[in-house]
Amino acid sequence: MKAVAIKGAILLLITLVQVSLLPRLSLGKLQPDFFLIVTCCWALINGSRMGVGSGFVAGLLQDLYGSGSNIFIKPAMGYLSGRFEGKIYKDSVVFPPLIVLGASFLGGIITFLVHEEYLFNLTFSYALQNIILPGALVNAVLCLGVYPFLLWVENKMEETPRGVY
Amino acid sequence: MRLFRFKFWHLGILGIVLILILSWAATYLEISVPQPFNFIHRITAPFHRSVTWLGDRVSNVRSFFTNYRDFQEQRAYYDLRIAQLEKELQMMEEIYRENQRLRSLLDFSQRVNYETVGARVIGMGADSWGKSLLIDLGKRDGLAPRQPVISRNGLLVGQVDEVYARTARVTMLTHPGFVVGGIVEREESRALGMVRGTPLEEGLYLMDNFSWDADIEEGDVIITSGMSEFFPRGLIIGQVETIQEGDYGLTQEVGIRPSIYGQTVEEVLILLGDWGEQE
Numbered sequence: 107m108k109a110v111a112i113k114g115a116i117l118l119l120i121t122l123v124q125v126s127l128l129p130r131l132s133l134g135k136l137q138p139d140f141f142l143i144v145t146c147c148w149a150l151i152n153g154s155r156m157g158v159g160s161g162f163v164a165g166l167l168q169d170l171y172g173s174g175s176n177i178f179i180k181p182a183m184g185y186l187s188g189r190f191e192g193k194i195y196k197d198s199v200v201f202p203p204l205i206v207l208g209a210s211f212l213g214g215i216i217t218f219l220v221h222e223e224y225l226f227n228l229t230f231s232y233a234l235q236n237i238i239l240p241g242a243l244v245n246a247v248l249c250l251g252v253y254p255f256l257l258w259v260e261n262k263m264e265e266t267p268r269g270v271y
Numbered sequence: 272m273r274l275f276r277f278k279f280w281h282l283g284i285l286g287i288v289l290i291l292i293l294s295w296a297a298t299y300l301e302i303s304v305p306q307p308f309n310f311i312h313r314i315t316a317p318f319h320r321s322v323t324w325l326g327d328r329v330s331n332v333r334s335f336f337t338n339y340r341d342f343q344e345q346r347a348y349y350d351l352r353i354a355q356l357e358k359e360l361q362m363m364e365e366i367y368r369e370n371q372r373l374r375s376l377l378d379f380s381q382r383v384n385y386e387t388v389g390a391r392v393i394g395m396g397a398d399s400w401g402k403s404l405l406i407d408l409g410k411r412d413g414l415a416p417r418q419p420v421i422s423r424n425g426l427l428v429g430q431v432d433e434v435y436a437r438t439a440r441v442t443m444l445t446h447p448g449f450v451v452g453g454i455v456e457r458e459e460s461r462a463l464g465m466v467r468g469t470p471l472e473e474g475l476y477l478m479d480n481f482s483w484d485a486d487i488e489e490g491d492v493i494i495t496s497g498m499s500e501f502f503p504r505g506l507i508i509g510q511v512e513t514i515q516e517g518d519y520g521l522t523q524e525v526g527i528r529p530s531i532y533g534q535t536v537e538e539v540l541i542l543l544g545d546w547g548e549q550e
Contacts (some may be wrong), residue, residue: 118315118318121315121397122315122318122319122322124397125319125394125395125396125397125405126318126319126323126394127322127324127326128395129394129395130324130543137398137399139398139399141397142522154283158286166397167397168397169312170311170312170397171394171396171397171405171440172396172397172398172400172403172521173396173398173403173432173442174398174400175438176398178290178293179290181289181290182287185283185286186287189280189283190340217400221400222448223446223447223448224400227447227448227468227469228447228470229465230469236470237399237400241399246412265527
């Protein structure tokens with residue numbers, strides 16, 4: 107119950123950051139997707155089931171404040187990221203950003219393909235250069251800070267540290 | 272011998288395929304997030320307002336210290352400008368009175384009766400694809416989908432998309448799915464076209480459906496044509512920057528820079544009025 111409350115609080119905090127705070131920082135093209143970063147990180151720490159669940163809630167929140175089909179895409183990315191749980195060291199610094207990079211890239215391409223308004227009004231090269239690749243790179247960089255933080259929170263919540271194998 | 276052995280990951284792949292099909296179907300059937308989930312908007316709206324309020328205060332204090340000299344120069348400039356504008360305003364009032372007299376003589380009705388309501392921008396869309404704004408007014412304030420949204424100085428910002436109880440989402444005119452009828456403001460031209468949120472390059476958006484011989488020049492101002500029932504005539508959209516041939520020379524494709532592009536939108540006006548038949 108405590109874990110659910112903490113995760114809920116983190117998701118609400120992310121919503122505030124994503125919707126109200128980030129636009130004020132004038133990052134231009136670089137628009138990070140904290141919902142995806144958190145979904146992938148939780149999936150890497152806890153597995154596919156958590157990835158699907160957190161991806162669903164994160165996607166729902168994101169669709170409430172934007173447009174899209176994140177409610178379907180985020181669980182898929184969470185599931186795929188969760189497949190790597192147990193295959194990489196949880197304390198690894200390199201792999202989580204790489205997985206977030208891949209998930210952002212794949213998620214971006216799927217978003218482009220399933221949305222009529224993007225598919226017919228944007229060229230693929232424009233979407234790749236201006237939205238998908240910058241977004242994937244900034245997500246991967248931010249994951250360097252988000253993943254250790256979420257791992258630390260998870261370790262604090264449990265008696266047995268998850269970083270130790 | 273078993274030809275197929277079921278594994279857990281097969282279920283995962285099946286799930287992803289199903290999700291993609293549902294995702295595609297939801298997009299094409301225009302299914303949005305179910306209404307019961309809209310309570311999240313109600314819960315989080317005060318937090319968004321608080322963050323925006325706090326951000327404004329921090330920005331004000333910071334800009335006071337960093338831009339003090341600029342403020343002084345700007346104040347001198349604005350003092351001069353106000354004096355000029357007051358003179359122009361007097362002239363305009365005279366023209367307005369004359370115009371009213373002539374209208375009554377010709378028995379013209381008012382062209383457009385705008386009823387507006389002001390709203391604060393409390394957030395932006397949560398993804399990098401669709402450019403949208405979150406405003407602090409909703410259904411309770413008389414907002415409805417498809418109402419036009421303008422800036423304080425009358426520039427077209429976009430259109431109300433989703434309306435919740437106390438908040439609403441506005442699709443900006445730079446959103447890839449946005450379309451509005453535009454007309455060249457210049458009296459000698461009045462060429463009609465469609466302005467789309469299709470980006471041509473950084474800051475330039477497509478305006479098409481012009482005939483090959485339409486009279487368009489770089490620098491022309493584009494305003495809303497008033498041909499659709501959703502936008503009144505005369506809202507400023509942007510300025511023509513590039514003109515090129517389209518459809519093998521049968522049409523012209525124009526790159527316009529929206530007047531709102533690059534501006535920080537903090538407050539907007541929503542047009543509530545029914546403009547009905549327009550000239």
